[in-house]
Amino acid sequence: MEDVGLRHIQSIVRPTTADEAWRLRTADPETTRFLGGGIDLVLYTPETVTTLIDVSGLSRARVSAGRAGLAISAGMTLSAVLETPEIAAYVGGFLRDVLRQVASPLQRNVATIGGAAMRAHPWSDVVLALLVLDAEVEVFNGAARSVPAAEFYASRSQNVAPLVTGIRLPQRTPSTRGAFEKFVRTGFDVGLLNCACVVEVTKGVCSRVRVAVGGTPALARRLPDVEQVLEGRHLSSTTVGEVASLAARRVDARDDRRASESYRRKLTEVGVRRCLERLTGGGSEDAR
């Protein structure tokens, strides 16, 4: 269809409130879609869709800092998010470093954080990061509420996915560290597998451990067994090795054309270990 474009789209509407947007979307779920940056709509919209509901103007694009943490409005592009000083300072620049490895600058200049969170491609680096950061997804489906990312992605079976209006990142202690590892074929690629860890390290002891693996080839998921093993422990090389090999056993790896299940298990072990090793080395670092 790449030559013919989206001929089936008859109109683009611009509601001014989330409520209005939601009413438009639910009035005729088959023929409508929310429009953010628009990349995924251009690439994957079914031909039944005739109306796009542009939600990018519902709130001002910004990152605001409050006592509870950071609030990112859904309409911000990935570039805009990663260039914000607040994001650069957040968990040692962890989220910035993840976003810098998403697609290419050309796409990051268009794709919105809300769209990335909502679309949740199985290889998504953004979803992976939201999971390990204990982010909350602000949604609107008749009423506004904030859902923990883990819950949001676990319960995505409703007919009409709620409108994502923002992302909340909780306030984290200065001892919180994050690391991200993405295994690619070339520099501009989706991961054969991606993984991330965020941990609070106080006097060498881990707490609030988050470990997630994505592109398995399914969407990123946290590995609670693995997190639990690490909770309250020192990040010694024995522990790291133990945790990494547990992650390799627990990950829901499968074959696809990009990689085999067994290779993905190996990558999980290597990726989790490298993330944890990097945590002990302090802050996150640019993987490029």
Next chain:
Amino acid sequence: MTSRKLTINGVRRTVDASPGDTLLEVLRREGYVGVKKGCGSGDCGACTVLLDGRAVNACLVLTAKAEGKVIVTIEGLAKGDALHPIQAAFLDEGAVQCGYCTPGMVLSAYDLLSRNPAPSEGEIREAISGNLCRCTGYVKQIRAIQAAAEQMRGGRNG
């Protein structure tokens, strides 16, 4: 078809576009053929244009999303006969072979240099990482962007 107001290369224009038309389709139809099509899926970068100063894949942007924004295509870069320093550097460094990826590559470099006048080689590579070129091997393009940056900063000591 709906008529839409677009600002292209500093000129306000009213163009006819269906709601589902991408910026790539509309710009080419309107004669901005320096915007190239290589894949239609955001993987090659041949259709790169600047949207409010930022380089984007025109094939992934619905025209409706460009309303009220400033669009710059490769046709808008040179001032008459005077090439933009990036364009001149691409020629002088041998960074142009078939020339099909060149407009997109030049505009990605433009976006980079407008925000970062003294990029590292790594930053240059990252900035053009969405612009595929099958002819050059990127070596001379990276060098051209370095040379242009230096020129735009005002010479060797700039």
Next chain:
Amino acid sequence: MAERTRESFVVVGQSVRKVDGVGLVKGKPKFVADVDLSNVLHIKILGSPHAHARIVRIDTSAAAQIPDVVAILTHENTPSTRHTTAGQGYPEPSPYDARMFDTKVRFIGDRVAAVAAETAAAAEEALRAIRVTYEQLPAVLSIDEARAEGAPVIHDEADSTGIYEAARNVVADVDIDVGDVERGFTESDVVIEATCETQYAQHTPVETHVVHSYLDSDDRLVLRTSTQVPFHVRRIVAQTLGIPIQRIRVIKPRVGGGFGTKQEVLLEDIAGWVTLQTGRAAFISLSRAEEFVAARTRHPMRVRVKLGAKKDGVLHAIEMEATSNTGAYGAHGLTVLANTGSKTLPLYNKAKNAHFYGQAVYTNLPVPGAYRGYGATQGYFPLETAMDELAERLGLDPIELRRRNHIRAGETSPIFEKLGEGREGVSQTVKSCELEQCIAVGAERIGWREKRGTQRREGPWVHGVGMSIMMQGSGIPQIDMAAATIKMNEDGSFNLLVGATDIGTGSDTILAQIAAEVLGVPVSRMIVTSSDTDLTPFDVGAYASSTTYVSGMAVQRAAEKVREQILSVAVPMLKASVEDLRLAGEHVVGSGGARVSLAEVCRRAMYSSDQFQIAATASCVPTESPPPFLANFAEVAVDLETGRVKVVHYVATVDCGVAINPLMAEGQMEGAIVNGIGYALSEEMLISSTGRVRNPSLFDYKIPGALDVPNLEVILVGSYEPTGPMGAKSVGEIGINGPIPTIANAIYDAVGIRLRRTPFTPERVLTALEGERRRKGER
């Protein structure tokens, strides 16, 4: 006139800007699709969903009812002439096994029908409305299946010609002997054997195949097409459509990359037919997915190499056996196969005994064709990795083994004569070869002595260095033909008209440099018109590394003729004898310093006395094909835990004779090497068990981007090729052969594994590493 030397060049050897460069950086309308397309018919092609099937019935009645549909093409209403899509010299060495639309489909994506409509959307809709009844046939999906006893016959039709043995799916068979190879191995002290396999890979020019056709005001068919072979397009379209060559004009505008895939007549027949039948302009452009599925690829091959050497490290026998998968059609099947031997074996001419044997077989898979390197790429993988192994067995440095065996200036190889482009070759003596120097310079740059064998660790990464050497050719001797015309204008400028086909290589520019050098003018005084079959003289086109050497020589000869005419006009003006005159700085200059401008000379010839047009045409049919030479050195790092291979540093030292435009020559090398790195590490068309391409997109077929390029150094090691224009040889293809064996050898140096199958993906490398660990553990 004094003999030309490298030192005397004024324009040649300068990295002047591309003559078409300013328009390109400004995004001017230079490519096929850059015209007003508001009133053209849009053509879309229906591809086969089956790998092998007979078309029992095609019902187009519903499709024809769709508004805006103007024409529907099937095997029932189009010419049935068998031809080859390979744009080669006539008579083509490829079989005539293709039809515009056939009654049988032979791979998924093979043409079934085409629709021309007022809009692309209507054409797409009509394709969906065409009802086709197929009788599915068992499919052949590998070279082993193709050669199996009782395999389905892919080309069982009676009217195809030029197939070696259709009943056994064998397109071509090549078998040549030098000396007695079996005895050679018996007499050798060390024998090494290696079998390597290469994958389906694609050229992926950023511009896909695209054609715009229309009738001119005299009802002649004009084809504006993105092609490497405009004159072959004209001839093959005339043959396919059954119309006179005279009625066709082919214009090649700028081309957005070719690399061999546009040495193929893929779409021009359909666009031409639509325009002839409807009288309307037509436009067809492959989508990226269609390009992957239905355009051309590199021939996947299995190549076995056996080397025998004496204790002193001199090769005594070489054997190469190649099996090539030529897909559903035989385009370039024979010649790519032959080049696998002919462009590799002469490099090691010390071996007195040699044998090359190969077959190209049909399969129900995507269709390979010409691809930069043209078989040599597939041959150098086993040859140069086997040389690495041989060096180890002999206890020699790999560099030293090459030094003892590679061909040198003043030497020949019997292979040159025995094996050519699908027929006997042409004997030749190598006249320029700086391979020794290339090796020395490259080894120094990479730090060979310090790094080899050290297996430097850096976390999980282990570093290693590897090297390889190679040659290619410069055109096809006694087959290729190029011609050039130069005419002079009264302001002292010149029109240079060449059939040569600039596909982004810069040939318009370097040909202008050659002419300008002879005529004593700057390049800015040359107006280049290329590749228009109505306006420019014949040239075979851009392939076989021929343009600089063959077309360049035609240009040089034409310029020399024009130069003589200019001098003859100037003689009475300067009252001097011809021997005392030379051309420099846009003037004819006498020995005493007297001078007259070229503009004055041309004005006299045009308007005053003994009037005539200063102009000349000259041709070149080369009698030999001087090889360029290349030494490759790579430092790689291998991640022991994930198998990922990173090329850290790559040094390519090349002897391409005199580089007419050094920046452009480097650019040819850099592009070819990076393409080769992709071929070595990440590019692979994945084919399903039913024959479907599983990754027909740049999203999943991974070519290198700017983040993947190593520290890449290309060093031009100059030589002077006496038979070439201004001392030049070719440089277009050779670079792509380097990365696979060089990286493979560097991986071996780093981690001790020999990789036999490309691409060296992380998963394959890790599997090999684990196998090696197990093997070592068992011992």
